[in-house]
Amino acid sequence: MRSFIVFWGLVLSLNTHVLFASEKAQPFFQASNTQPYHLSVGAVLFDQKGRIACHHFKEIFGHMDVYILMRESMENEETIFMTLHRGLKEEFGAVAKPVAFLGSLSGFLDYPNLGFDKTTVYIACQSIVCDPSQRDPNDPEAASSIEWIYPDKLISIMQQQGNRFKRVDADESEIVKSALPYIKQNIQESSF
Numbered sequence: 001m002r003s004f005i006v007f008w009g010l011v012l013s014l015n016t017h018v019l020f021a022s023e024k025a026q027p028f029f030q031a032s033n034t035q036p037y038h039l040s041v042g043a044v045l046f047d048q049k050g051r052i053a054c055h056h057f058k059e060i061f062g063h064m065d066v067y068i069l070m071r072e073s074m075e076n077e078e079t080i081f082m083t084l085h086r087g088l089k090e091e092f093g094a095v096a097k098p099v100a101f102l103g104s105l106s107g108f109l110d111y112p113n114l115g116f117d118k119t120t121v122y123i124a125c126q127s128i129v130c131d132p133s134q135r136d137p138n139d140p141e142a143a144s145s146i147e148w149i150y151p152d153k154l155i156s157i158m159q160q161q162g163n164r165f166k167r168v169d170a171d172e173s174e175i176v177k178s179a180l181p182y183i184k185q186n187i188q189e190s191s192f
Contacts, residue, residue, distance in 0.1 A: 001174070021114065025044055025076070026177060027073070027074070027076055028076050028181040029073065029074035029075070029076075030073050030115075031075075031181070032059040032114075033114065033168045035114065036047070036114075036116040036117060037116060037118075038109075038116050038118040038119070039073070039074050039118075039119055039120075039121075040071045040072060040073050040074065040083075040118065040121075041071070041074060041080050041087060041120065042067060042069050042071040042105075042118070042121065042122040042123070042172070042175070043069060043070040043087065043088055043096070043122065043123055043124075043125045044102060044122060044123070044125065044175060044176060044179040044183075045069075045092060045094060045125045045127055045130070046124070046125070046126060046127065046183045047127045047148060048127075048185070048187065049148075049187075050150065050151065050184070051148035051149060051150055051151075052069075052133050052149055052150075052151055052179075052183075053070070053092055053094070053130060053146055054067050054068060054070075054146075054147055054149060054154060055068050055069075055091070055144035055145075055146065056140055056144055056145045056147045057143065057144045058162040060143075061165070063098050065155050065161075066147075066161065067147075067154065067158060067161060068169075068172065069122070069172050069175070069176075070091045070135055070141075071087070071169075072086060072087025072090070072091065080121060081098065081132075084098060084125070088125065089135075091129055091136075091139055091141045091142075092132060092135060092146055093130060093132045093133060093135040094128075094129060094131075095127075095130075096125035096126060096127050096128055096130075097125060097126045098109055098123050098124070098125050099123075099125065099126055099182050100123065100182040101122075101123055102108075102122040102123060102124055102175055102178040102179055102182075103121075103175065103178055104119055104121045105120050105168055105169060105172065105174075105175065106118065106119040106120075106168070107167075107168025107169065108168075109167065109168075109169065111126045114179075118168075118169065120169065122149060122172075122175045122178075122179075124131075124179040124182040124183065126186050129136055132148075141143075151177075152174075154176055155173040155176050158171050158172050158173040158176065159168075159173045168187065
């Protein structure tokens with residue numbers, strides 16, 4: 001019996017070592033020179049008024065007035081929901097209830113040092129708490145201001161932005177459109 005316990009203790013020790021080793025490795029879902037694919041989780045975070053939270057960057061990557069939804073890169077050992085909740089907290093200081101899967105955007109991003117295919121899966125989320133002062137100050141998106149915008153206006157902004165930047169991830173208007181029925185349904189349910 002003692003050798004059985006020692007064996008399983010060794011197995012657990014080795015598994016823990018593998019886990020810690022994988023945490024230091026290149027993130028599995030992030031693009032690199034050897035893996036030209038990237039996976040992110042995005043959120044259409046809406047409030048009880050039907051407005052959608054988005055980042056507003058006055059300037060980013062040489063572009064002015066950029067509006068984007070929450071998009072968080074997956075990390076090793078995470079599920080989609082873990083990435084979603086981490087991203088909401090880090091980028092918006094938010095806690096939310098996921099209500100619907102909205103599909104994905106996918107396309108090639110041509111950066112100077114690395115071109116890769118990026119896929120972002122999106123989830124509609126009803127805001128429970130949103131306090132931008134609780135955002136992670138080390139997160140790259142911490143340079144943005146958080147704005148709550150009604151869907152029709154945000155759709156128009158994102159369509160124009162997509163035309164200006166010619167990037168698949170610059171126009172998230174189709175994702176916002178996909179969220180509209182869920183936003184309307186959840187606003188009606190919460191008004192009773």
